Amino acid sequence: KAGVTQTPRYLIKTRGQQVTLSCSPISGHRSVSWYQQTPGQGLQFLFEYFSETQRNKGNFPGRFSGRQFSNSRSEMNVSTLELGDSALYLCASSGGTGPGSTDTQYFGPGTRLTVL
């Protein structure tokens, strides 16, 4: 089975712009979660999508949004970029059967976003 893929791998934007990142989960997986990784804050949960609906959300401002399509592919959007949004954005897919099960998350390689 192919793993989780993320595009693009690298992105450079300027402050005030917006950006869209894409994630294709492992075939058959219905849940996609997004995480932000920075040197200062480490890995932080952004949100999770399951069956085209946002199921869980972390503590991030409304500039961060996402969506999921019927084929389980997900996109994440960040509007009005700030310097502090520079980070590695990781996507993870899982079966989506919920907590308390062997619903292991498998991560993609990430998209490295640099905001200038």
Place this chain on the structure above:
Amino acid sequence: GEDVEQSLFLSVREGDSSVINCTYTDSSSTYLYWYKQEPGAGLQLLTYIFSNMDMKQDQRLTVLLNKKDKHLSLRIADTQTGDSAIYFCAEESGGGADGLTFGKGTHLIIQP
């Protein structure tokens, strides 16, 4: 809130065992995970342990869980240069409803 603590660095000699420690706070976590991240790469799932287990062994990896003390450890036997990476401990937050909460990661440095 939930918090996961790990030492930032661990240095071991090649061939020795590495033990990476982690403490977590969410007692509702059903599963606890260890992930590995190599430079420029995403996270690779190494192993996980169910909260009602004390130990899990998988080839060179041994996970020990002390649920009373909320302490998790990962032992890597016969550490090789290819094991050099950052190792993250993660717990299910809010019983899994809030994604995974990760520690800051332990940089494992292998000395020849």
